[in-house]
């Protein structure tokens with residue numbers, strides 16, 4: 385159990401800010417159900433992010449775009465039931481917050497009331513700043529997400545690294561500053577050069593959470609299934625720390641053989 389979780393108190397946005405100001409790294413991981421929530425928190429995760437990666441990891445979609453608000457609420461409520469003290473963040477799915485600050489507020493209210501989570505995450509930098517401000521002014525803890533924003537895959541045409549040319553680097557800095565000034569409590573930096581993530585981490589007051597963004601962020605996040613080796617393939621920046629796929633497959637194959645041979649039940 386890590387230092388932040390080694391206390392009875394629930395993790396809050398203030399806990400995470402305090403950790404980053406004290407140069408203590410925090411650990412975020414995605415979770416999609418009560419079981420992954422309980423396992424991740426017991427193993428030391430401070431934050432459980434119910435990512436809309438749910439769509440690809442659990443629901444069999446080929447992008448995050450088809451994921452609905454109802455699906456996010458359903459899975460986030462399960463993650464909340466599985467946690468004790470970890471901070472639970474629900475990803476707002478595509479189409480539920482981009483239209484207007486009012487649309488975003490109505491969607492976030494549903495998520496917060498029906499799932500019991502602590503915060504919401506929305507993709508987008510400078511163009512989403514007024515929405516983040518609207519939500520933050522109304523008491524909602526918003527995590528921003530900049531760099532590679534998977535909900536925009538149809539616009540960019542790939543999941544490649546962002547911020548690799550001069551214009552992209554300038555925009556990333558503007559995005560980070562805009563979401564921070566708008567009142568986001570934290571910002572996810574996905575698939576950007578490590579030196580950019582380091583510069584952003586130095587220049588904004590809120591904790592940065594890196595995924596494929598080098599080691600100089602305040603926190604790191606990985607997709608649960610990638611981390612434990614359940615995914616069929618991982619992005620280059622996401623190492624598997626175990627081979628859960630093989631372990632599960634071996635268990636099922638051995639049980640199956642035992643059923644067929646009559647060794648199970650014994």
Ligand code: KIV
Pocket residue numbers: 414434435436437438475529572574595605606607
């Ligand atoms: O949907 C997700 O899992 C995410 C993380 C990869 C940051 O947004």
